[in-house]
Amino acid sequence: MTSHQTERGRGAALGRTLGLSALPLAAWLGWTVYSRLRIPHDLTPPPALDAERRTLGGRAGPVNAYVAGSGAPLLLVHSVNAAASAYEVRPLFEHYRASRRVYALDLPGFGFSRRGGREYTPRLMTDALHDVLDEIALESGEERVDALALSLGGEFLARAASERPERFRSVTLVTPTGFGKSEQFYGGLGSTRGSAALKRAYEHPLLGQPFYDLLASVPSLRFFLALTFGSFAAVDEGLLRYDYPTSHVPGARHAPFAFISGTLFSADIDRVYEALTVPVWLAYGTRDRFTDFGDLSNVERRPNWTFDRFETGALAYFEQPGPFISAYDAFLRRAGAN
Incomplete structure (x- = not known):
């Protein structure tokens, strides 16, 4: 050659x-x-729940809250992901509105709460819960609240309950974050596990929206819901249908970018969980692909904590509403709820 x-x-x-x-x-x-x-990028989703909607203007406002029913107050808190909303607690809201005064909020950056570019932190999310608790107190006076939160929402609920325990009768954490094998989170008060630099990279003016649109595409939404539910067959189709419009409103990308950069995860969450003094029920699904419950050692022997495991994905009450609600009602009775 x-x-x-x-x-x-x-x-x-x-x-x-x-x-x-x-x-x-x-x-x-x-x-x-x-x-x-x-x-x-300018869709208007329907309400996630068929209920009265209120816009709260407190510490984290504007925050949207759905309200229905009468009786002892029950607060429901959704998780955090690319398309999170109060729809994630819909089965529980629909069940308990017949016997309780039920409140379900859209966390800041999601649903009908304020979207857009702002600093999304555990403090902001916890303050949103305090805003709803203030609203509940206006209606029910000094009556204490039973509260349930899903996944990362459980970290915000635990922080709110550790700061204002007198407002809570019980706390329920459904497939909460922070209990993975070998995970130890005893960082400084209010510290997070994420990277502000990574969050800024996601927010790049030329790259941010196209990248988010990939995350919020229908195939991607279905894929991540399959990981959450444990299989494609178990995915709730109503939730999937709602996820697309609620993730395609103006400013929808900013809070999810805080989530995937880790800045919404608390580096001190073990301290927060251990500070809880009210009755706590931790219920988790075994098929959730995101959350590992390999280490409950810091709370499993505490007398105010009880545990139940469901052979489901993360949202056990979607897949097994009867067994989940029966177990939850039993916990509420032990906690002193009517």
């Missing part, structure tokens, strides 16, 4: 390499154009 042929071969190989390396860039540029021109 002559030197000319060798160089020509090298040139062809280099050309193929450059061409292949350009494919991801071309695909990304194509997706960016599609995101800008074809994906809606």
